[in-house]
Amino acid sequence: QGAEKWCAVFDVNASCASFAIAYDNAVRILATNTSIKYALVIGVYNMPAFIRNDDNFSYPIFADGAGAVVIERDENTPSAYLGGQQLADGTQWDFIGIYAGGAHNPVTKEVIDANEQGLLSLKPLPGDRNVRLWPMVVKQLLANHKVQVDEVDHFIFTQINKSVIVKVMEALNQPLSKTTFVMDKYGYTGSGCVPMAFHHAVKEGTIKRGDKIVFMASGAGLAVGSNLFIY
Template identity: 30%
Template structure:
């Protein structure tokens, strides 16, 4: 590569894994005061997957990672970087990325977790992209994996109906051919109390140790902030690339709520046929939702070489961000 040639990172393989157990809205009707109509109307969710008791976040991550590596045609030992985006790690430490690295048989690449909740995969892609663009790495594995069912209060009908478990993964490689065009990430911690798990290993530890540390959410406030910030990130991404709304071929959004997804599509002037939607079958899998949706659309042939893809997410923190790429 000559000095004036630009280095890009591009996705060369995708993978995904969903646990076998399906929890439908009808099942939830027998568990909590809710209804299929209420859930479907407000969220677009019909069912979600729940990890088995013996399955950990790393188990899900490994299944997705191995598929992504196989589809990319690369061996785990050739990876220069491993990042796992997760809110529900196996352990406090070591990181889930280190646990995954050991299972894959890679003995030297830096491996670490990123915690940005539902925006975690976008944050992880941002970091990996910079490693590859600067030459610090040539090949990276980025995984979004969650067992959100482990931090839910199953008596809280406002939150337990929303989330599911799963993992998605991508393999990235550096090269001259454009792939990721730009990444944009933000956070505003002043809104942290609107969506959080209010206990941990150094704060409200009694609640943590008793097993009572569960996700809490002020749904209406979160919805308003999500729609606002995702609209802004669309404008920022397009402006940074001197693109028009019609230049985007596919929207692969975080799968939190169908109404939020529709609002972002409206912002782009994009028909829902060009939006990858999995929330109806997966629920909100937090950091795993974008790579799972991307994998599905790549695997079934919807996303084609040369098309422009916008991924965007919003999550607790608050965090939000986007990735714009040319599929190659």
């Protein structure tokens, strides 16, 4: 801090899928630039700052949180990044989000008086969206790298809804022992929840060196990112 560094720094804004997409980008930068040995990928969430006082739905769900991973380029380790799979659906831009702010729609007195600032849920999200979406993306990711679902040792999902994760694991025909839940500890921490859940799984010993891991994250927009790697 306070000194120039020969390094790159940038933000990825893909709502709650930001960490998974940033992770994929960071690995690819390391792979194509041999002068870079390490990358720090941080997922951060501060949605409570944008929740309106009268929003009784959002207050109990969203929380502040952050998680980070350090990636090292090392050809002599069994750890490896196998690949990522992304998906987007721009037709869902007006389902949920923060629509006031920036140059397009500045937060003015009129916007505040109309209660249009902060997080807005404009349309109901399809209740089964992630139940349908996540297994499809996971299967495509694994097929791209000729990995069978049963070969994956652990799955880390966006921690928005425990029952959704349970249904997704059922759709993948996988036991719940191969996933981790942390929403009961922290609330929903958006782009921070995947590295937070990963940290807990490693700390608790449910993820070990040499395990094949899948990260599966999705967020408003719709933006989706997934990763397959050997820890």
